[in-house]
Amino acid sequence: xxxxxxxxRLYVEGSLVLGGGLTLSPxxxxxxxxxxxxxAGDRVALFNGRDGExxxxxxxxxKKTCDVRVEHxxxxxxxxxxxxxxxxxxxxxxxxxxxxKATELGASRLCPVxxxxxxxxxxxxxxxxxxxxxxAEQCRRLSVPExxxxxxxxxxLADWPNDxxxxxxxxxxxxxxxxxxxxxxxxxxxxxFLSGPEGxxxxxxxxxxxxLEFVTNLDLGPRILRAETAALxxxxxxxxxxxxx
Amino acid sequence: xxxxxxxxRLYVEGSLVLGGGLTLSPxxxxxxxxxxxxxAGDRVALFNGRDGExxxxxxxxxKKTCDVRVEHxxxxxxxxxxxxxxxxxxxxxxxxxxxxKATELGASRLCPVxxxxxxxxxxxxxxxxxxxxxxAEQCRRLSVPExxxxxxxxxxLADWPNDxxxxxxxxxxxxxxxxxxxxxxxxxxxxxFLSGPEGxxxxxxxxxxxxLEFVTNLDLGPRILRAETAALxxxxxxxxxxxxx
Numbered sequence: 001x002x003x004x005x006x007x008x009r010l011y012v013e014g015s016l017v018l019g020g021g022l023t024l025s026p027x028x029x030x031x032x033x034x035x036x037x038x039x040a041g042d043r044v045a046l047f048n049g050r051d052g053e054x055x056x057x058x059x060x061x062x063k064k065t066c067d068v069r070v071e072h073x074x075x076x077x078x079x080x081x082x083x084x085x086x087x088x089x090x091x092x093x094x095x096x097x098x099x100x101k102a103t104e105l106g107a108s109r110l111c112p113v114x115x116x117x118x119x120x121x122x123x124x125x126x127x128x129x130x131x132x133x134x135x136a137e138q139c140r141r142l143s144v145p146e147x148x149x150x151x152x153x154x155x156x157l158a159d160w161p162n163d164x165x166x167x168x169x170x171x172x173x174x175x176x177x178x179x180x181x182x183x184x185x186x187x188x189x190x191x192x193f194l195s196g197p198e199g200x201x202x203x204x205x206x207x208x209x210x211x212l213e214f215v216t217n218l219d220l221g222p223r224i225l226r227a228e229t230a231a232l233x234x235x236x237x238x239x240x241x242x243x244x245x
Numbered sequence: 246x247x248x249x250x251x252x253x254r255l256y257v258e259g260s261l262v263l264g265g266g267l268t269l270s271p272x273x274x275x276x277x278x279x280x281x282x283x284x285a286g287d288r289v290a291l292f293n294g295r296d297g298e299x300x301x302x303x304x305x306x307x308k309k310t311c312d313v314r315v316e317h318x319x320x321x322x323x324x325x326x327x328x329x330x331x332x333x334x335x336x337x338x339x340x341x342x343x344x345x346k347a348t349e350l351g352a353s354r355l356c357p358v359x360x361x362x363x364x365x366x367x368x369x370x371x372x373x374x375x376x377x378x379x380x381a382e383q384c385r386r387l388s389v390p391e392x393x394x395x396x397x398x399x400x401x402l403a404d405w406p407n408d409x410x411x412x413x414x415x416x417x418x419x420x421x422x423x424x425x426x427x428x429x430x431x432x433x434x435x436x437x438f439l440s441g442p443e444g445x446x447x448x449x450x451x452x453x454x455x456x457l458e459f460v461t462n463l464d465l466g467p468r469i470l471r472a473e474t475a476a477l478x479x480x481x482x483x484x485x486x487x488x489x490x
Contacts, residue, residue: 233481
């Protein structure tokens with residue numbers, strides 16, 4: 001009944017309870033039975049973001065359907081205190097990259113945001129949802145980041161909870177060093193990051209952000225980082241400085 | 246004579262001295278004159294990793310050649326204390342990603358290394374060289390990371406300078422928290438990171454690494470990061486914890 005890292009690991013929507021049966025989705029059945037060549041009696045790991053992680057045994061491995069029986073819980077669900085990431089969408093593969101890496105690095109919510117210099121007018125939410133699930137399966141997270149409805153920067157700031165510090169990745173060099181600012185975050189205090197588009201934030205956007213009580217502008221070092229590099233670097237620093245506390 | 250961030254910025258091999266003339270390479274001439282549509286009298290920023298950063302004026306903008314005159318130094322060359330990154334090559338686009346992001350995040354030397362589970366048998370050094378130059382131009386670095394000859398892990402360790410701490414990105418969870426280990430690095434002390442392939446290090450590789458005096462194994466958090474994510478997260482933490490000192 002034990003699973004190894006080589007067992008496939010899938011996100012499901014249904015509840016995971018001892019002895020419960022689940023019918024996997026057709027793409028999941030295809031993946032398990034055709035790509036991975038699993039057979040009845042083989043085991044997979046399942047999680048749904050609510051009930052922890054379970055092993056399940058394949059009861060049948062058909063051409064288009066696959067039923068499993070949930071048999072053993074091996075990790076409890078834990079709280080997910082990961083930061084939010086609000087980001088201006090950039091070019092397609094670089095946005096894919098932000099979404100995949102933010103999931104690996106523990107972001108709990110992804111908020112696409114349109115800023116003044118954002119060039120991408122469309123958000124493919126279905127593509128983002130598929131990528132966060134795939135990344136969560138791969139990195140052994142117990143949860144999948146929530147994907148927020150796209151908003152303008154004004155809407156994002158109007159809705160932002162005042163008790164969640166918003167760290168703005170400020171390429172102007174005027175922000176505070178990231179390690180110092182993160183180290184001052186009180187234990188248990190939640191936060192989020194905001195990364196801009198390829199062309200950066202407008203000066204008037206940075207001015208408006210600086211005036212907000214819940215905002216801290218951050219400096220990520222002397223080089224000009226691409227938008228997706230900045231987002232990822234900030235999340236990696238969060239994990240190193242705050243996440244292990 | 247002042248340049249803005251919108252002026253093209255190019256890496257050149259020749260020396261940069263006041264009043265000196267340079268003939269740019271045909272691809273650079275094409276980029277400036279056809280893609281960016283610059284004309285004689287327009288300005289570019291140039292760096293070569295030795296002489297700082299200079300503005301130069303286009304003396305002619307031909308179909309296949311472009312001559313410039315170096316006219317004003319606006320940044321001095323500085324020492325580049327960035328960490329080395331030794332990495333097992335992974336799939337093509339993910340290796341491209343490591344190379345681009347490591348350059349942005351300040352690595353001073355990239356060392357491709359073949360470990361037991363490394364699947365990529367070939368290293369395209371020309372492709373890597375082009376990517377580090379493009380990334381250095383874009384992120385406004387004054388230097389381009391050196392690309393080492395590919396080595397086996399044994400060769401890399403035999404050649405590694407004993408006074409440069411080697412931080413191994415250890416996915417087994419047995420390493421030290423990265424922020425803590427980096428904070429103990431003495432000011433001015435140089436270091437490097439070693440990231441494994443998709444399948445991770447072999448247990449015997451991790452055992453051998455742990456026995457070396459100059460090695461510290463690091464833990465990057467509770468999730469299983471992809472190889473390229475781990476490399477980038479480590480470099481981002483270095484910049485945040487060590488790089489701004």
